[in-house]
Amino acid sequence: MYNPPTLLKNIYLGITQFLGVSIKQFSTEAKFVKTDKVLIISKLSKYEFEKGKHRNLNDRELEKILRNRGTDFEKLIYFHDLHNRFKENIVSTLRSMGCDVDVVNRFNCTEDNIEKADIIIPTGGDGTFLLAASKVTDNKKPVIGFNSDPNRSEGHLCLPKKYSTNIRGAIERLRMGEFEWLMRSRIRITLVVSEAENLIPNYLHDIDGESPTSVHKRKNDVKVLPVLALNEVFVGETLSARVSHLQLRLDGSTQTTNLKCSGICVCTGTGSTSWHMSINRLSTHTVAELLRLINIDATEDKDSLATILADIYNKKLIFPPDEKQMGYTIRELISAVVWPQPKGIKPRGFASKIEIKSKCFQAYLVIDGGVSFTFNDGTIALLEILPEDALRTVILRD
Known part of the structure; x- marks a missing residue:
C-alpha cells in the first residue's frame, strides 16, 4: 500500500547515503557557531x-x-x-x-x-x-x-x-x-541546610575583589547552588588528617550507608580524566607486586606486562563527557568491624542520583576545585545530572 511518509523517508535516506552525509547533520539544531x-x-x-x-x-x-x-x-x-x-x-x-x-x-x-x-x-x-x-x-x-x-x-x-x-x-x-557539538554533562547540587551561612561561597584562590555568588532558588531550607560542576564535586573534612563521617544514598534507595573515609569525590565524564583518575589509578609498581603474588616474575619496564595492565586499567577509568551518570569514589574507605554500615557498598561506582549527608565536624563541599560551601553536620547534598545543565562545547576533527 502507498505510504507517503515512508516513501519520503526512503528517498531522504537514499540521498543522504549517496552524498555521504550523516542524517544527524540535518538536525534542526544550528550547525554553526555565531561569532558576531x-x-x-x-x-x-x-x-x-x-x-x-x-x-x-x-x-x-x-x-x-x-x-x-x-x-x-x-x-x-x-x-x-x-x-x-x-x-x-x-x-x-x-x-x-x-x-x-x-x-x-x-x-x-x-x-x-x-x-x-x-x-x-x-x-x-x-x-x-x-x-x-x-x-x-x-x-x-x-x-x-x-x-x-x-x-x-x-x-x-x-x-x-x-x-x-x-x-x-x-x-x-x-x-x-x-565541527561536532559536545554537550558536556554537569552536576547540579541542591543543598539542604539549617543555617544561612552555609550558603556563603568560599573561593579556594581568593583575592579581594572576587564577585559574590548568589543562590539560584530558595524555598524553605532547600537551595540549588549557583555553580554547576563540570569536573567534580568533593565533600570531606577540611583537615585531611581528620576522618570524614558521611552518609551515602544512591539512586533514591531507601538504604543509607554510614561511612568513615577521607571524603567522597563525584565526577562527570569530563572530570574522569582529572581527580577521579588520580584517586583511582593503579601504578605500574602496584600491578607488578600483584603479579609477583601469583608467581609471575614481573618487571616495571616500559613495555612490561605490569605497565601494559596498569595502562589498560587506568584507561577504563575514563568515561564519555556526555555520560548521564556520575562516577563516585569513596576515598580511602575504612572497612573494619562495623564500618561501613551496612556492609557491601562498592568504593567506586556509578549513579544517576547521589545523596550525601554530613556528620562531619568542619567540612566543605568543593566544586571543580575553585569554590566551596560549608558542609557540616546535618547538611544534605543532592547531586544529579540534568540535560538543561549541560555545557555546549565543540569537537574539531582533523
Whole structure:
C-alpha cells in the first residue's frame, strides 16, 4: 500500500547515503557557531594574582617580596607576557574577522557580559576554561577554549593545540559548521541546610575583589547552588588528617550507608580524566607486586606486562563527557568491624542520583576545585545530572 511518509523517508535516506552525509547533520539544531559578539575570558597569570594580593605595593616592592620568597621572577614575567601576547593576538584576529570582542577576567566578568555574547572564549588552560564554564548556566551558549601556552599546558578542555597557532582557521571552521557539538554533562547540587551561612561561597584562590555568588532558588531550607560542576564535586573534612563521617544514598534507595573515609569525590565524564583518575589509578609498581603474588616474575619496564595492565586499567577509568551518570569514589574507605554500615557498598561506582549527608565536624563541599560551601553536620547534598545543565562545547576533527 502507498505510504507517503515512508516513501519520503526512503528517498531522504537514499540521498543522504549517496552524498555521504550523516542524517544527524540535518538536525534542526544550528550547525554553526555565531561569532558576531565574542566574550574572551582571560587567564589570570601568576603575576597578576600576586599583584592582586599585594595591591598596596608598587612593582618594585612586589618584585623584592617575590624574589625574597625564592620565586623565579624572570620566569614569572616571561609567562605573564607570553599569555598577554596570545590574548592580544586572538583579539586582533577576531576583530579582523568582523567580530565585536570584549575581554574580561575572573574579577570583572558579569552576567551582562555573558548574556550579550554569542560565544564565550576562555584563553589560558583548563583552569580558565572551568572558570568560564562556571559563568554559563544553560546549555545554549557555546564555550570554546584556546590554550595560550600549549608547550607547557595540557589544555585538555581546550581546542587541539594546533589551533593555538591557527586561530583564524578554528573560527572559520566554527562558522562553517565543520565541527561536532559536545554537550558536556554537569552536576547540579541542591543543598539542604539549617543555617544561612552555609550558603556563603568560599573561593579556594581568593583575592579581594572576587564577585559574590548568589543562590539560584530558595524555598524553605532547600537551595540549588549557583555553580554547576563540570569536573567534580568533593565533600570531606577540611583537615585531611581528620576522618570524614558521611552518609551515602544512591539512586533514591531507601538504604543509607554510614561511612568513615577521607571524603567522597563525584565526577562527570569530563572530570574522569582529572581527580577521579588520580584517586583511582593503579601504578605500574602496584600491578607488578600483584603479579609477583601469583608467581609471575614481573618487571616495571616500559613495555612490561605490569605497565601494559596498569595502562589498560587506568584507561577504563575514563568515561564519555556526555555520560548521564556520575562516577563516585569513596576515598580511602575504612572497612573494619562495623564500618561501613551496612556492609557491601562498592568504593567506586556509578549513579544517576547521589545523596550525601554530613556528620562531619568542619567540612566543605568543593566544586571543580575553585569554590566551596560549608558542609557540616546535618547538611544534605543532592547531586544529579540534568540535560538543561549541560555545557555546549565543540569537537574539531582533523
